[in-house]
Amino acid sequence: MTLLRWKRTTREESARSTTFEDLALPLLPALYNVAHWLTRNPTDAEDLVQETMLKALRGFAGFEPDSNFKAWIFRILRNTFLTSRSGLTARYTVSLEEEIHEDGETGAAAVPEGTIDRETPELNLIRLSDRSALHTAMEQLPPPLLEVVLLCDVEEMKYKEIAAILNIPIGTVMSRIARARLHLRRSLSGNPFTKELRA
Amino acid sequence: MSDHLSPAKLNALADGELALDQFASVTEHLHNCSQCTSRALEQSLLKSATMRAGRRYTPADGLLEQMERLVSSQDSSNWTAKDNLESRRPAINPSSRRMAWAGWAVAASLLVSAAGLTVMQLHTRSAQTAATERTALATELGDQHIATLAANLPPQVLSSDRHTVKPWFQGKLPFTFNLPENLPEDTKLEGANLTYVHNRPTAQLLYSIGRHRVSVFVRQRQNGEEQSDVTLTQLAGFRLAGFRTGNLDVTAISDVDPARLTALVLSIEHIQ
Numbered sequence: 034m035t036l037l038r039w040k041r042t043t044r045e046e047s048a049r050s051t052t053f054e055d056l057a058l059p060l061l062p063a064l065y066n067v068a069h070w071l072t073r074n075p076t077d078a079e080d081l082v083q084e085t086m087l088k089a090l091r092g093f094a095g096f097e098p099d100s101n102f103k104a105w106i107f108r109i110l111r112n113t114f115l116t117s118r119s120g121l122t123a124r125y126t127v128s129l130e131e132e133i134h135e136d137g138e139t140g141a142a143a144v145p146e147g148t149i150d151r152e153t154p155e156l157n158l159i160r161l162s163d164r165s166a167l168h169t170a171m172e173q174l175p176p177p178l179l180e181v182v183l184l185c186d187v188e189e190m191k192y193k194e195i196a197a198i199l200n201i202p203i204g205t206v207m208s209r210i211a212r213a214r215l216h217l218r219r220s221l222s223g224n225p226f227t228k229e230l231r232a
Numbered sequence: 233m234s235d236h237l238s239p240a241k242l243n244a245l246a247d248g249e250l251a252l253d254q255f256a257s258v259t260e261h262l263h264n265c266s267q268c269t270s271r272a273l274e275q276s277l278l279k280s281a282t283m284r285a286g287r288r289y290t291p292a293d294g295l296l297e298q299m300e301r302l303v304s305s306q307d308s309s310n311w312t313a314k315d316n317l318e319s320r321r322p323a324i325n326p327s328s329r330r331m332a333w334a335g336w337a338v339a340a341s342l343l344v345s346a347a348g349l350t351v352m353q354l355h356t357r358s359a360q361t362a363a364t365e366r367t368a369l370a371t372e373l374g375d376q377h378i379a380t381l382a383a384n385l386p387p388q389v390l391s392s393d394r395h396t397v398k399p400w401f402q403g404k405l406p407f408t409f410n411l412p413e414n415l416p417e418d419t420k421l422e423g424a425n426l427t428y429v430h431n432r433p434t435a436q437l438l439y440s441i442g443r444h445r446v447s448v449f450v451r452q453r454q455n456g457e458e459q460s461d462v463t464l465t466q467l468a469g470f471r472l473a474g475f476r477t478g479n480l481d482v483t484a485i486s487d488v489d490p491a492r493l494t495a496l497v498l499s500i501e502h503i504q
Contacts, residue, residue, distance in 0.1 A: 058299060065295065066290070070288070079292070082291070083298070086303070090303060164284070182286065185247060186283045186286060218278070
């Protein structure tokens with residue numbers, strides 16, 4: 034009996050650790066990518082990922098098996114970032130305008146109809162193919178907008194998942210996405226490559 | 233069109249966040265609105281471009297090994313669950329689960345791509361159809377005008393009096409229209425013909441501006457016919473001008489100076 038229980042316990046422990054590995058390690062590239070965007074530094078990004086993994090591993094016992102692991106571990110990453118040195122710096126450099134517009138605004142209300150640009154899709158297509166311009170445009174995004182772009186467009190998460198990770202209402206997620214895309218379009222329209230084409 | 237799709241709806245469309253009924257109404261709107269279709273396409277392109285550009289940083293080779301070591305080196309007591317985790321976890325092979333997610337992701341992206349392509353194709357097709365119809369209508373009106381000039385026959389109703397010409401159409405046309413009393417300088421009503429355009433009865437009003445002959449075609453627009461008005465301004469050397477009012481489409485064609493043709497058209501439009 035003792036031997037059998039030992040065997041069972043070992044198998045359970047092994048299965049649990051295997052499960053964590055199976056769930057977490059495939060997400061490592063995505064975690065690192067987001068971490069690098071947030072910290073803007075490879076060393077800080079590695080530290081952030083390492084700390085995230087450690088916290089996730091320790092908190093895995095409390096993880097609800099039926100819930101979304103990716104959203105869960107990204108939330109840990111985000112919270113860890115916010116309390117890190119680079120995260121604190123980023124939080125205090127958010128422009129006042131961003132904070133003002135954040136409160137109570139949702140979706141369409143945050144972005145007036147007229148703010149959509151009216152340029153031709155062909156021109157925008159050329160512009161979007163310029164990856165370095167997009168990189169620059171993303172780097173210029175304020176941290177709260179960069180977060181939603183990374184989670185929504187890069188990690189292809191649903192609004193509900195993003196809301197859970199960022200601990201904000203879905204309406205705010207929509208508002209931030211709309212403003213982030215507006216920022217990107219405006220940044221791209223200032224791209225000299227495009228200006229040259231238009232000239 | 234004043235009620236264009238809001239930025240929030242366009243974003244939700246690009247992100248696959250619309251409910252089924254919302255998706256249906258948005259798709260219907262896109263079929264009829266080239267501006268919103270263009271914006272939806274742009275939004276979708278921006279999203280996919282951001283996705284590609286956003287996947288920028290890859291971890292160093294050593295990081296994965298470091299993380300594997302970290303996971304395996306941790307004392308198992310640190311993550312002992314209160315409940316039996318395996319019994320609560322659905323009996324799905326993790327690799328199958330990954331495959332399933334990958335399958336759903338591929339299916340979703342294919343669905344979005346297919347929907348986008350369909351919208352674009354439908355829009356392109358309807359735009360091409362409308363352009364073809366406009367050209368065909370302009371060609372037919374041009375043919376009728378040239379045939380009238382070539383026949384050199386008197387009009388079916390020969391009169392410069394609008395009170396004679398207008399009543400002549402009673403019982404011949406399923407609609408009516410007004411004719412202006414005061415015409416621009418050097419412009420005169422010569423008469424009218426009953427003709428058929430696209431197999432529908434049409435009034436062909438004949439005017440002269442100086443020595444130039446003008447045909448003004450007045451036809452009834454059918455229900456749902458939105459794109460059939462003539463928007464060409466020139467056809468085989470002839471000038472075209474027109475307007476739309478109520479359920480009527482009015483198109484004038486002549487080789488006269490465009491400004492004088494427009495003046496005549498405006499005088500007819502004013503009286504409707």
